Amino acid sequence: MAARVAALETENAALREKLKAPPKTPDNSGTPPSQGRKANGDGEPSPKARVHAGAHRPLHPNPTRHETVRAERCPHCRADLDNVAQVAVQTYDRIEIPEIAPDVTRVVLHGGVCPCCAGRFKAPAPAGLAPGSPFGPNLRAFVLYLRFGQAIPFERLARLMRDLFGLEISEGALANLLQDSAPAFAAQTGLxxxxxxxxxxxxxxxxxxxxGKKTFWTWVFHHADSxxxxxxxxxxxxxVSEFLGDVRPAVWISDRLGGAQRGWASREHQVCLAHLLRDVQYAIxxxxxxxxxxMKHLLQRAVRIGHRRSALADATLATYHARLQRALDALLKIVPDSKPGLKLQRIIKRFRQNLxxxxxxxxxxxxNNGSEQALRPCVIFREVTNGFRSEWGAAxxxxxRSVLETARRRGIPVLRAIRLTLDAAPLPTGP
Incomplete structure (x- = not known):
């Protein structure tokens, strides 16, 4: 009985100690921003310190048509102005969209029996109008964009096509349209x-x-324009092993997740300082x-130097690197005065060569903010659609997503990137 009481007292003490710990928030942990709580403000929002200058919509660089209007009569005395010199005093755009309606081409292929050999014949289909799927490439690209770029579920997508285009497409037909496009996107992703x-x-x-009914993981691998x-x-x-194959990049950038994210670089590994700064804030x-x-001051100083790299010489960066390492040596000699501080110091010692x-x-x-930004549309898609019914849909x-994100980085319009993919053309890599 005494041992049982002692064990319960130890557990109770541990729980009480845990209650004294600060709460985990998006500012001091990996808690998503959507789960953070904002304090209520007092009173009305304060007015802006400075009112910015007014702005107007710029004129379209390539208008569809021009309307040049001359005044015919004076608005004051109604005098005839036909022979009076006039100059442009106001220019503006009127923007409208045409009536949305499907462009349907009815193809009728004639045939018959050859009088020479008695063989049956049929006229060949015109280029681009071969039998098969009734949906053209522009419609296919639009559906792909709405489904994967705007996270519109199948039921809503079918209703949208009917309401906006007057086009009846069942959910099954939409799924078949997407599945038929899979080989083209697989090939583009390979490039x-x-x-x-x-x-x-x-x-x-x-x-x-x-x-389906299982938890999978969406991985992103990226750098620069891909x-x-x-x-x-x-x-x-x-x-990661499957994705890389025999390739090993010189430098790997990631968070500090176990063996999955470490050990892949042939030269060096850069850990995410944004994640580390949140851990530092929790210790504070x-x-x-x-x-x-x-430690917080040192990491923030390093990030600020990184933002100015384009204006600094290599020798200057090497000097900064040496100074930061010396400052880190001095910090690691300090004995933290709390358990979270001790834990943080162990983390820093373990990853100091990766900072x-x-x-x-x-x-x-x-x-590693670039990775989180690339994954943000995937998180939104997950929240809106609740995932995928099948593995082919996830693939x-x-x-x-690989095509859309790469197109964004290369400055390629989304629909053009989808059309290039459907046409088996590679995405351009230069201006």
Whole structure:
């Protein structure tokens, strides 16, 4: 009985200690911003300190038509103005969209019996109007954009096509249309992946998604003007191994997730300083006043230097790197005065060689924010549609997302990128 009481007292003490810990928020942990709570403000919002100058919509660079209007009579005395010199005093655009209606081409192929050989014949289909799917490439691209770019579920998408275009397309027909487009997007994603793996830097991250009744993971691998997404039932290193094959980038950028995100770089690994700064903030909130504040200042200083890299010489960056390392040595000699501070210091000691890689390699980012930004549309898609019914749908989404994100980075309009993919043309990589 005494042992049981002692165990309960120990557990009770541990729980009481846990209650004293500060709450996890988006500012001091990996808690998503959507789960953060904002305090209620007092009174009315304060007015803007400075009122910005007025703005107007710029004129369209390529108007469809021009209307040049001359005044015929004076609005004051009604005098005839036909022979009076006039200049342009006001120019503006009137924007309208044409009536939306499907453009349907009825194809009738004639045939018969050859009088010479008695064989049956049929006229060949015109170019671009072969039998098969009744949906043309522009309509197909529009459906792909609405489904995967705007996260519109099948039922709403069918209703939208009927209400906006007067076009009846069942949910099954929409699914078949998407499935027929899968090979084209798989081929385009293969080209994007080949370009991505030819570089020296790679960043990655992942987020959960539901496929059928199981939890899968949406992974993104990206750098510069290319990004690839894959959806797999695992969060482990097997996914990265499958994606990379025999390729090993010189530098890897990621968070600090176990073995899945570490050990892939042939040279160096840059950990995300944004994630680390949130851990530092938690240690500060938990009461550490010895080690964490100095560490926060050091990391913020490093990020500010990283933002100015384009204006700094290589020798200057090397000097900054050496100074930061010396400052880090001094900080690590400090004994934190709280458990979260001690935990933070252990993390810093473990990853210190991965903190400032970006200072000596201009292609490396100090944070993994690019991965989180690339995954944001995937999170929105997950929340709106609740995931995928089938694995082929998840695989198609990953490939379409690869094309859309790569097109965004290369400055290619979304619908043009989809049309290029459907036409089996590679996405351009230059201006």
């Amino acid at each position: 994007i992946k080949r370009r991505l793996l030819s570089g020296t830097v790679l960043a990655s991250d992942e987020t959960s998604v539901r496929v 990004a690839c997404f894959v959806i797999r039932p695992s969060r482990g290193k097997a996914v 909130d938990a009461g550490d006043a010895a080690f964490a504040p100095g 400032f890689v970006f200072l000596t390699d201009r292609e490396v980012s100090p944070t 198609l989404y990953a490939n379409v």
